[in-house]
Amino acid sequence: MITCPDLSHEHEVLLRATLGQGQVVIDAWNEWQQRFDLATIDAKGYVLLPQLYLRLRQLDVPEATLAKLRGIYRHTWCKNQVFMTRMASVLSLLQERGIGCLLLGGAAVMATSRFGCLPLEKCELLVPGARFADATAVFRQEGWSKRSDWEEEGARLAHSINFTHSDGTTCAIYRSVFAESTPSWADEDCWRHAIASTVQDVPVSVLSPTDHVLKLLVDVGMGCRPFTPRWVADVGTLLTAAEGSMSWERLRVKCATLRLTLPVKRSLAMLQMVSVVGCPRELRDLAARMATTWAERRGDERRLRDPAQRRGATGALAAHWCRYKRVVGEAGRIPGFVKYLQEMWEVPSVWLLPVAAIGKWRQQLVGMRKGGHSNGG
């Protein structure tokens, strides 16, 4: 399910102070001080405070008025440094075994922006798809535990696997940038445009701002991640840091080719609603120009419905068709799609596909009668 933006007024004021420019920041900070209090700030708002401190100091707001904010910044900086030390040891482990890593998530935002100081909670690494199994084996050998038993069964197709160290550090290994099935060129494109960086002197590649912004828009637009102040701050920080170097044409082509236009448009609309991030004109123009197919729209409508309401073969088939076309691109045709369904449903013969489809429909009905959820395949 994708929820509409649910930011409080306090969150919006804090975001304006954190991501705005010039007098907007000062006015927002003054408004926040008059109406709110540090002692009652919630967790979603708290994550913005370290970056807010840097922004206020950049604008020469007197140090004396920011004592506690400064302490919050120092506290976050220290925790992040300890976190990155653990991340550096993980990166070294993987590199010793010849497994390249692409940094995703909060660490990647910080690597591309001096002012991206947000608390780091999880290490997120993309590894080459062909080395995914090797990477997860490394983690197991080093004593990291998996977060759920499900991941063992789903490992063959899992988009990512989460590990936890005994010291509490969590790390997610991704086999592809996007949760939806995408062709190998989509990830190869991300690797090609990655930025070279280091994590405590350990070399690492970082997802480029163009690809990172696209991933963030897709994640929220598809409901893989909630719309939170943290998400808005990540998008805003990347857009500000990469101003002038974003590759809008590459973003447009990827969006269209991977059939991710609708989730991206949805995220942009949500961003416009809260109007704290200046959406670049290029991004607004892109969103207005990007066209969608019937199958995309049907698949998207189905995804937006509550799982218990996802009936009907048309929507399910449209969603599968979109997924198939996303992977194979314009070369995709009906015979290939049939083979794709065979693989997805693990059916030995194409003649058994109708039987498999009926079976899934019946499962869905049973699930709905019991009040459970079913994606209907």
Next chain:
Amino acid sequence: MAAEKWYRVNKPSVIEEVLDGEAVIVNLATGSYYSTEQSGATIWSLLAQGTTVPDIVAHLRMHHTEVPNYVDGLVKQWLDVLESENLVVGEPLEEAAANQGPTGVANEEGKTKTPFMEPKIEKYTDMEDLLLLDPIHDVQETGWPRASEKAAD
């Protein structure tokens, strides 16, 4: 006369940041947290790039007023303290020149000077406990890492 030394931060065990006239330093090997301001932060910002005592003295005179004549001795004493805490490493100048020599003092004429104060450093030995403090509710008004009396108990 003792050979001139080149001093640098003891990486990778030591991580640091200088922001708004304060140097925050963490020794990951010992779990200790340090903070130094004013002339201490000025000296630390030079150490981050690698420096010598004469360069430090020249920099202090450029950034501070009322710098005493015996500042060389103060700086050496200060560097001894930092070395004893394993925060910096002093190497013979010839070795440093072979690897990565000092960069010299940048010309920063025109910056406002502040009165010189002897460098001091605050040390907190248990960073794990420090990080557990709530930086809003468990600290003094001056902010983390200074714990409130209630939290210290």
